[in-house]
Every structure is written in structure tokens, then in C-alpha cells.
Amino acid sequence: MSYANKRPGGRIMPARRLTPHVDPEKQFEKISQAIEEIYKHNASQLSFEELYRTAYGLVLSKNGPMLYSGVKQVLESHLKDRMYQDIYPHIDAAGGRPTSGACEALLASVRLLWSEHVTAMLVIKDVLMYVDKVYVKAAQLPTIYEMGMCVFRDQVLLASNQLLSNKVVDAIMFQILHERVGAGDVNRDTLRGVVNMMIELQDPRQLRPMYDVCVEKRLLAETGVYYADIARMRISEMGAPEYLRVAQANLDTELERAKDYLSPSTTPALTNSVLENLIEAYTLPILKIPNAGLIDMLDQRDTESLYTLYRLYKPFHSSMQVLRTCIYDHTLELGKKIMLGVESSSENTVTGGSPKPATDVSGIAARTAMALRWVQEVLSCYDVYDMLLKQSFADDQDMRNTIKDAFIEIINANARAPELLSLFIDDNLKNGLRRKTEQEIDHLLERCVLMFRFLKNKDTFEHYYKLHLAKRLLFGRSLSDDSEQSLVSKLKVECGSQFTLKLEGMFKDMQLSSDVNRELRESSIGSDLGFDLNVSVLTPTFWPTMASSGASSGPRVIAHETGTDNSGTRGSGNRDANNGTKAPASSGILIPSTGGISTAIEKFTSHYLKFHSGRRLTWQYGMGNADLKVHFRSRTHELNVSTYQMIILMLFVDGEQDISLTAEQIHIQTRIPFEPLARHLQSLACGKYKVLIKTPMSREISPSDVFVFNSGFKSPQYRIRIPVISARNNVETEQEKEASQAAIGQERQYVIEAAVVRIMKTRRQMTHEQLVNETVDQLSARFMASPKMIKSGIEKLIDREYLQRSADDPRLYLYLA
Amino acid sequence: MVIKLTTADGAVIKVEREVIEQSGTVRNILNDVRMTDKPIPLPNVSGPILTKIIQYCQHHKDDASRRQPKPPNYDLENDCSETAVQQAIAKMDDFDRDFCRVDQGTLYDLLLAANFLDIQPLLDLVGYTVASMMKDKSVQEIRDTFHIKNDFTPEEEKRVIKENSWCEN
Numbered sequence: 001m002s003y004a005n006k007r008p009g010g011r012i013m014p015a016r017r018l019t020p021h022v023d024p025e026k027q028f029e030k031i032s033q034a035i036e037e038i039y040k041h042n043a044s045q046l047s048f049e050e051l052y053r054t055a056y057g058l059v060l061s062k063n064g065p066m067l068y069s070g071v072k073q074v075l076e077s078h079l080k081d082r083m084y085q086d087i088y089p090h091i092d093a094a095g096g097r098p099t100s101g102a103c104e105a106l107l108a109s110v111r112l113l114w115s116e117h118v119t120a121m122l123v124i125k126d127v128l129m130y131v132d133k134v135y136v137k138a139a140q141l142p143t144i145y146e147m148g149m150c151v152f153r154d155q156v157l158l159a160s161n162q163l164l165s166n167k168v169v170d171a172i173m174f175q176i177l178h179e180r181v182g183a184g185d186v187n188r189d190t191l192r193g194v195v196n197m198m199i200e201l202q203d204p205r206q207l208r209p210m211y212d213v214c215v216e217k218r219l220l221a222e223t224g225v226y227y228a229d230i231a232r233m234r235i236s237e238m239g240a241p242e243y244l245r246v247a248q249a250n251l252d253t254e255l256e257r258a259k260d261y262l263s264p265s266t267t268p269a270l271t272n273s274v275l276e277n278l279i280e281a282y283t284l285p286i287l288k289i290p291n292a293g294l295i296d297m298l299d300q301r302d303t304e305s306l307y308t309l310y311r312l313y314k315p316f317h318s319s320m321q322v323l324r325t326c327i328y329d330h331t332l333e334l335g336k337k338i339m340l341g342v343e344s345s346s347e348n349t350v351t352g353g354s355p356k357p358a359t360d361v362s363g364i365a366a367r368t369a370m371a372l373r374w375v376q377e378v379l380s381c382y383d384v385y386d387m388l389l390k391q392s393f394a395d396d397q398d399m400r401n402t403i404k405d406a407f408i409e410i411i412n413a414n415a416r417a418p419e420l421l422s423l424f425i426d427d428n429l430k431n432g433l434r435r436k437t438e439q440e441i442d443h444l445l446e447r448c449v450l451m452f453r454f455l456k457n458k459d460t461f462e463h464y465y466k467l468h469l470a471k472r473l474l475f476g477r478s479l480s481d482d483s484e485q486s487l488v489s490k491l492k493v494e495c496g497s498q499f500t501l502k503l504e505g506m507f508k509d510m511q512l513s514s515d516v517n518r519e520l521r522e523s524s525i526g527s528d529l530g531f532d533l534n535v536s537v538l539t540p541t542f543w544p545t546m547a548s549s550g551a552s553s554g555p556r557v558i559a560h561e562t563g564t565d566n567s568g569t570r571g572s573g574n575r576d577a578n579n580g581t582k583a584p585a586s587s588g589i590l591i592p593s594t595g596g597i598s599t600a601i602e603k604f605t606s607h608y609l610k611f612h613s614g615r616r617l618t619w620q621y622g623m624g625n626a627d628l629k630v631h632f633r634s635r636t637h638e639l640n641v642s643t644y645q646m647i648i649l650m651l652f653v654d655g656e657q658d659i660s661l662t663a664e665q666i667h668i669q670t671r672i673p674f675e676p677l678a679r680h681l682q683s684l685a686c687g688k689y690k691v692l693i694k695t696p697m698s699r700e701i702s703p704s705d706v707f708v709f710n711s712g713f714k715s716p717q718y719r720i721r722i723p724v725i726s727a728r729n730n731v732e733t734e735q736e737k738e739a740s741q742a743a744i745g746q747e748r749q750y751v752i753e754a755a756v757v758r759i760m761k762t763r764r765q766m767t768h769e770q771l772v773n774e775t776v777d778q779l780s781a782r783f784m785a786s787p788k789m790i791k792s793g794i795e796k797l798i799d800r801e802y803l804q805r806s807a808d809d810p811r812l813y814l815y816l817a
Numbered sequence: 818m819v820i821k822l823t824t825a826d827g828a829v830i831k832v833e834r835e836v837i838e839q840s841g842t843v844r845n846i847l848n849d850v851r852m853t854d855k856p857i858p859l860p861n862v863s864g865p866i867l868t869k870i871i872q873y874c875q876h877h878k879d880d881a882s883r884r885q886p887k888p889p890n891y892d893l894e895n896d897c898s899e900t901a902v903q904q905a906i907a908k909m910d911d912f913d914r915d916f917c918r919v920d921q922g923t924l925y926d927l928l929l930a931a932n933f934l935d936i937q938p939l940l941d942l943v944g945y946t947v948a949s950m951m952k953d954k955s956v957q958e959i960r961d962t963f964h965i966k967n968d969f970t971p972e973e974e975k976r977v978i979k980e981n982s983w984c985e986n
Contacts (some may be wrong), residue, residue: 044850047858048849049846049857049858049859050844050858052842052845052846053860053861053933056861056933126845126848126849127849128844129841129842129935130842130933130935133935164900348964543906
């Protein structure tokens with residue numbers, strides 16, 4: 001220790017013995033006593049440094065093993081003594097018929113011993129740190145602290161065949177049950193402490209915390225039993241909303257408890273146990289509780305309960321499936337109810353099954369109203385479900401699909417769905433949008449497009465929509481051009497531009513026509529006419545054929561006119577009803593040369609053909625309208641009438657009063673076909689505004705009925721519109737429907753054949769099934785093709801030598817280039 | 818703050834806390850014992866040795882590597898690995914080399930004190946120094962250097978040489 005021995009020359013001296021010879025037993029005795037003091041909370045009286053040095057010395061003098069095992073023994077005996085003193089008295093009290101107080105006492109005593117032990121061990125571990133560093137490492141023994149934990153576990157918990165361990169777990173379970181049934185509060189601190197002890201101690205055999213092995217297993221088992229019992233009781237007493245609410249509350253409580261004094265690792269298993277017993281086991285019964293089940297929740301729009309239901313069912317895949325099935329079924333039921341409701345009230349107004357004549361106004365109008373109602377109700381129903389989806393089902397994708405499927409079923413179950421949807425849109429675009437805000441309009445149109453998406457036979461819809469759109473455009477009935485355009489563009493997004501090509505063509509025609517009209521008005525011809533002439537020039541490929549006009553087909557351009565006639569017509573003046581036909585291949589209607597109408601038609605035709613030579617104009621008088629100033633005895637009125645009505649009225653324009661004509665005569669003089677003639681005569685003579693007087697006064701028109709100009713006509717308004725029935729879009733009669741179906745069927749045949757040829761061209765050869773399936777697939781975006789139609793299409797193609805049957809395999813088709 | 822240490826020969830040495838906390842033992846004691854003004858007794862370390870050690874600690878007190886917060890209990894050092902030792906050797910500077918130019922007695926005292934006080938780098942340093950004294954020496958040379966008595970019997974010695982002959986080449 002001094003450098004006194006150092007000799008010059010750097011000679012190295014032997015090492016000195018530093019540790020004095022001391023009796024190891026005595027040294028150990030110091031340590032042993034110190035441990036006792038530490039347990040008595042007297043650690044501060046000790047000299048840490050001295051103890052450390054003592055331990056150090058023992059290890060250096062190769063007494064590590066003795067020290068280690070000695071310490072272990074000291075701990076063991078100490079704990080044994082404490083056990084008998086402090087804990088055993090409580091064990092008996094907590095056995096047998098325990099009370100919460102007794103359990104608490106037992107757990108508290110265990111906890112106290114444990115926390116004292118931990119505190120002591122921390123100090124001991126520090127004092128013996130050298131031992132840990134050197135001896136323990138070399139001998140590969142557990143550290144002092146670990147050893148101390150094992151001693152506690154073995155001496156306290158696992159002694160006497162796990163006596164205390166079992167008692168402790170029993171007590172914990174008792175307390176938890178006590179809390180669950182709400183019998184009273186339990187001391188959560190104690191529980192937390194004991195549980196933490198169990199978490200920290202390792203099970204000797206399984207290398208997992210004792211908590212996992214002893215506590216968790218029991219806890220999960222007892223939880224399962226508890227909730228199974230409760231569920232059995234509740235399911236017969238409570239309605240679904242209440243059951244669900246209470247279940248959710250239970251779950252929350254359990255989770256809160258787990259967070260407070262159990263291990264976080266238990267939470268998933270605990271959640272599962274609760275939910276399995278409360279919810280999964282009763283998946284269907286909950287939904288089917290009479291008067292308080294799923295259906296009632298849906299009908300009452302109980303979004304809160306539905307949301308709870310959704311949340312509780314979500315973890316279980318199979319339960320969600322059951323839920324979705326139930327909702328699907330219920331939605332279908334609703335759809336059926338809507339159908340029945342609408343049909344039954346329409347049945348009441350329409351009697352018998354015989355085809356109604358087109359003139360039965362009330363029947364058709366009522367049926368149309370019913371149809372509109374059907375669409376409206378389906379859309380409302382969808383709105384409700386959409387709301388439920390958002391508020392209660394968190395926009396769950398599977399649920400959304402289920403509802404979508406249900407609605408597809410509902411909509412396509414109504415065979416007239418495409419027609420009805422088109423009528424609905426038509427009605428809105430003509431009247432219904434008047435009182436709606438832009439947002440509402442947009443929403444409504446979105447919904448219509450949605451319903452369109454659900455339709456299986458989209459080409460049918462196209463057929464009707466074209467028809468209705470044409471009438472709207474030609475009669476200027478559409479409320480808002482913007483809405484029309486926006487709807488068409490939405491449809492385009494849905495189906496591609498091919499679908500909307502014709503519709504857009506119609507709009508363009510109208511646009512071009514208004515340009516032509518403006519041009520005409522500004523030119524010299526226009527000012528000469530004496531009245532305003534507006535001609536809509538239509539391209540036939542875009543526009544649907546209008547049966548009512550009675551015109552022949554053929555030319556590429558068809559024109560129809562609306563005109564304002566300012567000629568004052570008095571009931572006097574004889575004029576000849578000239579043969580005023582002008583345009584080639586015209587409809588054969590006699591246009592009166594009075595009022596310059598036929599001149600105007602001529603002039604327009606020649607003007608138009610100047611710019612677009614090579615085209616032919618065919619005039620469709622059945623679609624036009626005119627504003628006519630008519631002088632009655634009391635005053636003049638401006639009448640808005642169809643072209644035909646105008647032509648009819650002008651027959652009565654003459655110097656003479658009281659021209660009377662029979663229907664037959666009118667028919668001969670104007671050459672208007674009888675069927676539309678009857679309708680127009682009805683509107684003039686039998687409607688609200690009787691401009692003509694009919695004898696006899698019946699509604700039906702027969703050729704012998706006599707008509708006279710009603711110069712005594714009175715009405716408060718100056719300008720009156722005289723509607724004709726055909727101008728309104730209605731639900732089709734049976735005949736009309738058959739005609740439409742035939743047209744659509746024909747169209748479909750072409751499309752099918754085209755598709756088949758296209759497919760065969762690429763594939764070269766296919767079997768019959770393959771071909772049919774492929775075709776159905778390709779066409780599914782437009783309509784549902786039936787295998788029969790496809791088969792007949794294939795036959796036709798074979799006839800026309802596009803395909804042939806293979807010689808080897810009759811089921812195989814080959815493409816013929 | 819200033820810590821007081823008492824050596825074996827009764828001297829009281831003052832040192833800055835952060836300097837002496839490089840010693841695991843002292844750190845441990847300071848954590849567990851209530852802070853009083855009483856000095857910490859170190860009866861198996863002499864004054865001069867302690868002074869030298871404090872010099873070492875002073876020089877190395879800013880070494881970043883020491884600033885790793887290791888719990889002293891579970892810090893069973895794995896620094897027996899080659900790389901750790903080699904790292905330590907690479908970090909040795911002139912101070913360290915001078916530090917070790919002392920006689921054997923002092924070296925051993927330093928070794929024991931470093932072990933007791935749990936100052937790993939110092940332990941490595943001195944250990945390395947001693948080890949290099951052994952390097953490339955024959956058995957007899959090592960015995961001479963360290964004054965180790967040969968307590969083998971001739972037969973035993975022959976046997977041991979034969980058993981270990983494989984690594985002699």
C-alpha cells in the first residue's frame with residue numbers, strides 16, 4: 001500500500017494479500033442479521049458499505065455458494081414465520097362460506113407481506129450486488145432478486161399443495177363476483193396489488209406468470225358462466241333495444257374493471273367471453289324478439305339501438321351474416337308491401353281487365369299517379385335505409401351491399417319499373433322541381449340515377465326515357481334545361497356515352513332548331529310571315545317514332561311547327577279549304593291556306609333546304625302547337641292549341657256564323673286520321689273549355705256528331721291552354737305496352753346477334769354454354785338476356801352463315817370469317 | 818456536490834459526486850443510503866490508491882460511453898467479448914498508458930480496488946496491462962515475472978505439457 005518497497009531498477013514485487021483472514025461464518029452472521037433488520041424496516045441503522053464489503057469479502061474468499069444458499073435459507077424461514085403469523089388466521093375465515101370482508105382481509109394480508117418482501121428484496125439485492133455481478137454470473141444461478149421472488153412464491157403461495165394460491169384466487173373471484181352483482185364495493189387497491197403480485201411471479205412449471213396460469217383461466221371460465229346465466233334470464237324478459245343496451249353496459253364495466261386491476265393481456269379474451277355469451281349465443285333470438293326485435297327497431301328508426309347492435313355483432317363474422325340476412329329479408333318484405341299497397345289502390349280505380357280505350361282519362365291518370373307513388377315510396381324507403389347505414393351501421397361495406405341487393409330485387413320485381421322510373425323523372429322535370437331547392441333537386445336526381453343503376457333492363461328505360469324526353473322537349477314542358485342536362489350527364493357517367501348519344505342528339509337538335517328559327521326571324525322571310533313561326537327540325541335517328549302523328553317514315557329530317565297566329569278570325573268570311581299540301585311525302589294533312597300558314601311552311605322549307613340541300617323535310621303536324629287569337633262574342637281570347645286543333649278550328653272560320661260540321665265531315669276536310677281527330681275534338685268540345693259545342697253531349701266521338709263554334713264561350717282568363725290528352729305522358733295501356741315490348745324485343749335481338757358475332761370473332765370457337773354465358777355477361781350492363789333469345793339469335797346467325805356447328809362436336813360453334 | 822470517502826488508513830478524501838459515480842459501488846451506496854454528511858468508509862482501499870483512482874475518474878469523467886444508464890443490478894457485464902475489449906483498447910490514450918506505468922504491487926491494488934468499486938473501464942485497462950505482461954512469455958518466464966511458485970509434481974507437469982502440446986506450435 002505504500003511505495004516504500006519500490007526499488008530502483010523496476011523490480012516487480014509480489015502481490016500482497018489484501019483480504020485478512022476472517023471467519024466466514026461470522027461474516028455471514030452479519031449478513032443474516034442485517035436481513036432481519038431490513039425486514040423490520042431498520043435498514044437505515046445499517047452500514048450499507050460494511051455489508052457490501054462483507055459480501056464482497058465472502059465472494060472473494062470463495063464463499064459465494066455458502067453466502068447464496070445461506071441468504072436463501074434466511075429468506076425462507078423468515079417468510080414461513082410471517083405466513084403463520086399474519087396470513088393463516090385469515091385463511092380459515094375466508095374458506096367455507098366466505099364474505100367479502102373475509103376475502104378482503106385475506107387478500108390485504110397477502111398483499112402486505114408481498115409489498116414488504118419486495119421492498120426488503122430491493123435493499124438486499126443492492127447490498128449483495130457484488131454477489132450478483134460475480135458469483136451468480138459464474139454459477140449461472142438466478143439473481144438475488146429473482147431468487148427472492150421464487151422463495152416467496154414457493155414458501156407462501158405454493159406451500160401445502162398450493163393452499164394459499166388457491167385461496168387467494170378464490171378470494172379474487174369472490175370479490176369480482178361481488179362487484180358484478182352489485183352487492184357492494186370492493187377494495188380495488190388490494191385487488192390490484194395482489195394481481196400485480198401474481199403477474200410478477202412466474203409459475204415454476206410453465207414459464208408464464210402465475211396470473212396467466214391461475215387467475216386468468218379461472219376468471220375467463222367464471223365470466224363465461226356468469227354471463228351465460230344472465231343472458232338466459234334476460235332474453236326472455238327484455239326487448240332487443242334494452243338487452244343490447246345492457247349488454248354494452250356490461251361490456252364497458254368489464255373492460256373498465258380489467259383496466260383498473262387486471263392485466264391488460266386479459267382484455268381481449270375477456271371481451272370475447274362476455275360477447276360470446278351475451279350476444280353470439282343469442283344472435284338470432286335477439287333479432288327475433290316479438291314486438292321488440294330487429295324489425296321493430298328498423299321500422300321505428302331506432303338508430304341508437306341499431307348502432308349498439310351493429311357494434312356488438314361486428315366482432316362475430318357469422319352473427320353479422322345473420323344480421324345482414326334478416327335485414328335483406330325485411331327489406332324485401334317492405335318492397336313487396338309497397339307494391340301491394342300501390343297495386344291495390346290502383347285496382348280500386350281501374351275495373352275489369354279489358355283494355356281501356358285511350359280516352360278513359362280518369363283511369364289512366366289514376367294509374368299514372370299510382371306509378372309515381374310507387375317510385376316515390378321506393379326512393380323514400382331507400383333514403384331511410386341510407387340514413388340507417390350512415391348513422392347506425394357506420395357505412396359498413398357489406399351492409400351497404402346487402403341493402404343494395406335487396407333494392408335491386410325489389411325494383412326489378414316490378415316488371416314496369418323502367419317505364420315507371422322514366423315517368424317519375426318526367427313528372428318531376430315538368431312540375432315537381434318547381435318548389436325544390438337546388439340541393440333537393442340534385443339529391444332527387446342522384447336518387448333517380450341510383451335507381452337506374454339498380455335496373456336490370458336498362459335498355460327498356462332508355463326506350464321510355466327517349467319517348468318522354470321527346471314530348472317534353474317538343475312541347476316545351478321541361479322546367480329546367482339545366483336539370484335535364486345534368487341528369488343526362490349523370491346517366492352518361494353510369495352507362496357510357498353510347499347510351500346517352502341519342503339523348504344528347506335530341507338536345508342538339510333543339511339547339512340547332514332555335515338557331516335556325518332565330519335566323520329565320522331576323523331574315524326578310526320571317527318578317528313577311530305575319531306571325532311567329534318556330535320550327536323544330538329533328539333528326540329521325542335520335543328521336544323515337546311517334547305513332548300519333550300518322551306520318552310516314554323515310555326522310556332524314558322531320559319538322560314540326562309551333563306558330564302564333566295573329567290573324568283575327570271572325571266567324572265570317574268564306575274561304576276555301578284549299579288543298580294546302582306542300583312538302584313532298586307529307587303526312588297528307590290538309591293545311592288551311594288561310595292565315596298564311598301553308599305559305600309559311602313553304603317558305604321555311606325552301607329557306608332550310610337552301611342551307612342544307614340534300615335533306616328532306618317531313619312535317620309532323622301532330623306534335624305542334626299554336627297560339628290562336630279567337631274572337632268570341634263577348635271578348636277575344638288567346639288560345640294555345642295543338643296544330644290539329646288549330647286546323648279544326650280554322651274550318652269554322654268564315655264570314656257565316658254557325659258553320660256546323662259533323663265529325664265525319666271534319667275528318668274528310670282535314671284528312672286528319674280519325675283516332676287523333678277524336679281526341680282533339682274531345683278536347684275542344686268535351687273538356688273544361690268548350691270552344692266547340694257538340695251534339696250530342698256525350699264524351700264519345702262518333703262520326704255523326706255535330707260540332708258548332710261556341711261563340712258564347714266565356715272564361716275569366718285571357719289566355720287559355722286547351723290540353724290534348726296525348727300530350728301527357730302516362731302509364732301505357734296494355735296495347736301500348738305490348739307495342740313497346742315488341743320494339744324493345746326487336747332491338748334486343750339485334751344487340752344479341754351483334755354481341756354473339758363479336759364474341760365468336762375473337763374466340764373463334766366456343767361451346768353452346770360458354771357462348772350463352774359470355775353473351776349474358778357482356779349484355780348484363782344493358783339488360784337481362786334470356787338463353788332462349790340467345791339461342792334463336794345463334795340460329796339466325798347460322799342461317800346467315802356467320803357461324804357454323806362443328807362437324808365433330810354438335811355443341812361447338814365455329815366462327816366463319 | 819461533494820462526497821467524502823474514508824480510506825483504509827483513515828484519510829478522508831473529498832471528491833465530486835459526478836466524478837466518483839463512475840464507480841458502480843459508490844453509485845449504489847449513494848442511491849440506497851439516506852444522504853447524510855457521513856463519509857463513505859472504504860476500508861479495503863488505501864489512500865494513495867484511491868487518489869490514483871480518483872485521478873483516473875477525473876480524467877475520464879466526460880467519457881460519453883459511461884453515460885449509459887445501466888441498472889447496476891442486471892448489469893452482468895458481457896464485456897468478455899473480443900470486440901468490447903478491443904474497443905476499450907482502441908480508446909486508450911496516453912494518459913491511460915502512463916497511468917499503468919507503475920509497479921506490480923500498485924497494479925494489483927488498482928485491480929482489486931477497481932473490482933471492488935465496480936469501475937469497469939479501469940478494470941479493463943489494468944487487466945489489459947497485466948495481460949500484456951504475460952503475452953509471448955514461456956511458462957517459466959511468467960512464473961518469474963509474477964513470482965508464482967511451481968506447485969506441480971514433475972509427473973503432473975509432464976502430463977499437462979503433453980495435454981496442451983497441440984497449442985504450443
